[in-house]
Amino acid sequence: MSTTGSRPRVLAGLLAAGLALLLSALPTPASAAAPIASINLDNATDVLAPGQDVRFLVTVRNAATEPLAGASVVLTTGGAVRVGDAGGGSQVDPTHIRWSVDIAAKGEAVFTLAGTMINATTPSGKVISTACLLLAESTRPLVCSSDIDTGTATAAAPAAGSSPSFVASVAAGLGAALVLGLGYVGYRRFQRPATAAATPDREPRVRADVDA
Incomplete structure (x- = not known):
């Protein structure tokens, strides 16, 4: 039986086996972890004007099987807002509103900011408000949500049927x-x-x- 040409086949087989062994020894890349929480911001309007009453609604859902203790929700409004009511547990600062919250496993929390627009004009013409969820003792947001509206300098007309x-x-x-x-x-x-x-x-x- 002739062995001509068998050596390259044997070497190729050994090389493939060695490569497979090397790859098996490498650490397996971790799969992308599912987000443990989600957040949604909505103000139920597309246009903002001075004098307009506005209501920001922030909904946070905990998708984890463990509670989120000591978390914070931070809302930054794109325009100047005169705060009317931010609910319990809120801290109103000149640049943002912060709520402290504990969210049960698979639970959710809802936060509301009611106020009146003072200024709704920006260089881009867009008013961008953002709400973020921060875990305890963390300075980086875990997840954020934005609401983009069109700003105008024209004062809002009185609502129909208003007193x-x-x-x-x-x-x-x-x-x-x-x-x-x-x-x-x-x-x-x-x-x-x-x-x-x-x-x-x-x-x-x-x-x-x-x-x-």
Whole structure:
């Protein structure tokens, strides 16, 4: 049996076996870990204007089987907002709002910021607000969510069906009082002649002086 050409085949086989052994000794790359939490930010509008009432809703879900203890949610608004109500456990700073929270395993937490826009103009014309979740003793966000709206310098129009302003209410009240006052004066002027005509003439009473 001829062995011509068998050596290259044997060497190739040995090389393949050695390569497979080398690869098996290398550490296996770890698979990408599933995120342990998610966050969503929404303000239910696409356009922001000065004077507009706005409500930011932040929802955080814990996908892990362990609770997230001592976590923080930080909200940064893209425009200047006058804070009306940020709920319990909130810390309002000049640049952001922070909530401290413990989220149960497979649980969720919801945070709300209600306020009024003061300034909604930016160089790009876009107002970008961002909410991030930070784990305890961590300075880097675990996960973030952004809401992008169009900003305008035009003041927001009053909402349909909104209650009138204080000045308008006072003006309406004074107008109603004036109308009632004029009506009462006219009524009194109309009644006086009729009353006088209906009253019979009375004989003058004469005092009789009685001598003692």
